[in-house]
Amino acid sequence: MSIDQIAAAADRLRPVVRRTPVIASRVLSERTGQQVYFKCENLQRTGSFKPRGAYNRIANLSSDERARGVVAASAGNHAQGVAWAATELGIASTVFMPVNVALPKLAATKAYGAQVHLTGETIDDALVAAREYSEQHGAVLIHPFDHVDVVAGQGTVGLEIVEQIPDVSTIVVPTGGGGLLAGIASAAHALAPQVQVIGVQAASAAAWPGSLAAGHPVRVGSMQTMADGIAVRLPGDVPYAHVAELAQSVLTVSEEALSRALLLCMERAKLIVEPAGAAAVAALMTGDLDLRGPVCAVLSGGNIDPLVLTHVITHGLRAAGRYLAVRVTIPDRPGGLSRLLNVVSETGASVLDVVHSRTAPTLALDEVEVMLTVETRSEAHRQAVLDTLSGAGFTVDAQS
Known part of the structure; x- marks a missing residue:
């Protein structure tokens, strides 16, 4: 696929699709030590690239x-x-x-x-x-990624990035079948060959690392990830050829990293992004990348079911140390629950929910189990709450 094919696609698309904005991310720039921008394909027509x-x-x-x-x-x-x-x-x-x-x-x-x-x-x-x-x-x-015209169309995202960030040095791209990664890598290689393009997959649905190691597309077995938009069992032949030649690497991120990235996009950038669309942000948040700046993280989509969003937000809060669910065993006598809540209050944590049970099979006759859900400020604060509860003599079981 040539740059002429991508340029022709850009001419064809110009009247009907949006030239999506590029937004600077101060929080990620501070964390990575490089200037970081978001390419907001979550704001594209239909909510994705x-x-x-x-x-x-x-x-x-x-x-x-x-x-x-x-x-x-x-x-x-x-x-x-x-x-x-x-x-x-x-x-x-x-x-x-x-x-x-x-x-x-x-x-x-x-x-x-x-x-x-x-x-x-x-x-x-x-x-x-x-x-x-x-x-x-x-x-x-119409295959979602395994056709040269599809890859050329997705490559227009790369054209826009190079035009909007002329000195861009690294582009990080959520990757499923490989059409978006292949298109962006092809455009960047033709227009700015010094740019490194990195793909990101969910670790529990990652076909690309094994495929690149094998030298050809390899099908993976079971997949279990919240990032359904990039959960593809077999990379396409057409994008594989371009990714293998032009992309710097394809790395993986955990479910916790994805949920924390989605939360960061909402809280700090005020952008609704689906888990797959936040994969590039998740990779930048891990701090494992050797980056050359400026960096562009592609937000590939923003279509998320509100019910899934609620679940992912909770998951992200827990992963970020902002949410703690803990099972505590206390004496079954007057004042036991009040003492427990007072200890939690002294840590500065906010109690969201309390469930009181006497029926757990592991309890002694004089014990009761309390399931607490509390809001914490950070991972350090979360650990402080747990340490304080244990130090007060309670039997504590933090829930994952």
Whole structure:
């Protein structure tokens, strides 16, 4: 794929997609010692970078292919990107989604104009159904990442970054199938070859490190991550060739790091970002990267189910030492609970919830179990609360 193909995609996309803003992050600049910017693709049409590749791919179809319509498989962002792009171009679209897809993503995909079918438990199941539909009805399958037109469309993010941050030295990119990473790496290599481009995956859904080590795409087995937008079992052949040649590396981050990154984006940047979209931020927060600045972290998407957001915020608060759930065994006598709460109060922690139980099988006859949920200020404060409770003679079991 050449820079001319990416430039042509940029010309094609300019009238219909947003040139998303670049925002400086003071908190990450202070933590990393380098100037850090966010490239806000979470503010793109449909809430992610996906319309860039989808529109470029569909716009390049022949008249005959357009007449047959398009089909895709996705749990969210690609589905919305294909539905929007097809409607924008006056083409019929059909999307297969897993039965457990988040309701907001399902509703959005329908609202953008796609005919939606729910099938199977995973994206792989939905993709099988989409391929069968394509074979039976002649609709063109729009793959989420494994096509040169899709990669060229995603590469326009790289063009914009180089234009918006002319002295950028490092670009950090959330990575699933590899289309966004391959596109950005290709654009950066052509326009600013000194720039290092780094991919980031969730550690529990990481196909790229093993694939790069093997020299070809390798399918991973089970995946369990909150970052469903980058949970891809097998990297694409098309993006693999570009990533293997042009990307500096692909590293992984934990679920705790992802949740803390999402929380930082909300609290400090006032940006709603989905777990997959916060992967680059998570990598910068770990402090494990050898960075050359200025640094650009791509926020690849912001489509998150409010119920999932609530769960992830709680997870992030706990990971950041801002939230403590602790099981405490106290004497079952008058004043026992009051003494416990007084000890917590003296630490400066705020009690959010108290559950009092006498039925736990491990309790003696004269004991009662209290499940406390408290708000703390930091990891150090969280540990101080635990130490104070233990020092006061209570049996303490902090919950993960």
